[in-house]
Amino acid sequence: MEIQSTGRAVLIGSLLLISSLHAQVDRPVVSGPAIDRHAEVLETANFRFHAKVPFDRVEGLAEECETWRRHVIDRLTLGTRVEEWRPKCEVYLFERPLEFARQSGLPQEALAAAQLEIGDGQVWQRRINARADDSSLVTRLLRHEIVHVVLADRFPRRRIPGWADEGLAVLFESPERLKNLKDIHRTHSSLLEQPRFIRSLSGNPLPTRTRLEADVYYARAAMLTRYLIRRDTPERFLCFLEHVQAQGIESALRCHYGLDRVPSLEELSESAESLAWSVAETEPAFKP
Numbered sequence: 545m546e547i548q549s550t551g552r553a554v555l556i557g558s559l560l561l562i563s564s565l566h567a568q569v570d571r572p573v574v575s576g577p578a579i580d581r582h583a584e585v586l587e588t589a590n591f592r593f594h595a596k597v598p599f600d601r602v603e604g605l606a607e608e609c610e611t612w613r614r615h616v617i618d619r620l621t622l623g624t625r626v627e628e629w630r631p632k633c634e635v636y637l638f639e640r641p642l643e644f645a646r647q648s649g650l651p652q653e654a655l656a657a658a659q660l661e662i663g664d665g666q667v668w669q670r671r672i673n674a675r676a677d678d679s680s681l682v683t684r685l686l687r688h689e690i691v692h693v694v695l696a697d698r699f700p701r702r703r704i705p706g707w708a709d710e711g712l713a714v715l716f717e718s719p720e721r722l723k724n725l726k727d728i729h730r731t732h733s734s735l736l737e738q739p740r741f742i743r744s745l746s747g748n749p750l751p752t753r754t755r756l757e758a759d760v761y762y763a764r765a766a767m768l769t770r771y772l773i774r775r776d777t778p779e780r781f782l783c784f785l786e787h788v789q790a791q792g793i794e795s796a797l798r799c800h801y802g803l804d805r806v807p808s809l810e811e812l813s814e815s816a817e818s819l820a821w822s823v824a825e826t827e828p829a830f831k832p
């Protein structure tokens with residue numbers, strides 16, 4: 545979602561859902577809620593954690609987030625484009641869904657979201673809200689959202705096309721999660737007709753109503769992202785996205801990849817079956 549405001553844009557990177565019914569994937573938040581002054585605070589070089597969860601847990605997570613941030617920057621070959629984060633990325637961790645919803649302004653069904661304010665070539669605000677009631681889940685959530693925050697440094701004037709924002713964040717998830725998404729897509733691809741998906745490619749992420757529908761969308765976005773990155777380099781893909789922002793998907797596909805149309809569902813599915821999806825591990829396509 546993107547809302548123009550005094551030359552800047554407020555946007556939400558993504559939500560990950562746990563509810564299978566009546567949940568929505570994206571919802572605009574114009575401004576962040578008041579900071580809870582009672583939460584404990586821990587700072588690292590690029591993050592400021594606010595959490596009411598046990599502090600030793602936060603210390604481990606903070607270290608992991610710094611490492612992951614560097615990993616994402618390296619894999620996307622953004623070394624010269626991303627400096628130390630100023631302002632730092634504020635990370636709010638909540639132990640209870642109700643508190644998460646109340647303080648983040650997001651639905652209880654959501655698990656995490658990146659909230660960024662961009663404009664005039666700068667990132668003015670970086671913030672991640674995440675539920676931390678499931679310690680095994682919170683790492684996954686933070687890793688996904690950090691990809692969105694890193695990408696904002698590369699696209700500080702206008703939001704990166706939503707499908708690519710999600711596609712890249714998904715590709716950085718664990719091999720297990722990617723296998724699960726691939727299986728879901730194989731079984732339920734009819735939930736997202738390709739013409740509807742194609743129409744969404746020059747704009748915001750597609751609104752979805754259920755977790756299943758959202759997962760099919762995430763999977764399709766990751767499939768297209770992977771398909772294109774395999775044809776060249778991550779750097780080329782990011783340049784292609786700038787072209788999409790300016791002139792739309794068809795012009796960008798022709799110019800950067802010599803394609804005269806968006807690949808069909810069959811082509812994407814066939815490609816997905818033969819490719820390793822994860823970019824979290826070493827993969828030739830993501831090397832500089």
Ligand SMILES: [Zn+2]
Nearest residue numbers: 557558710713
């Ligand atoms: Zn996301």
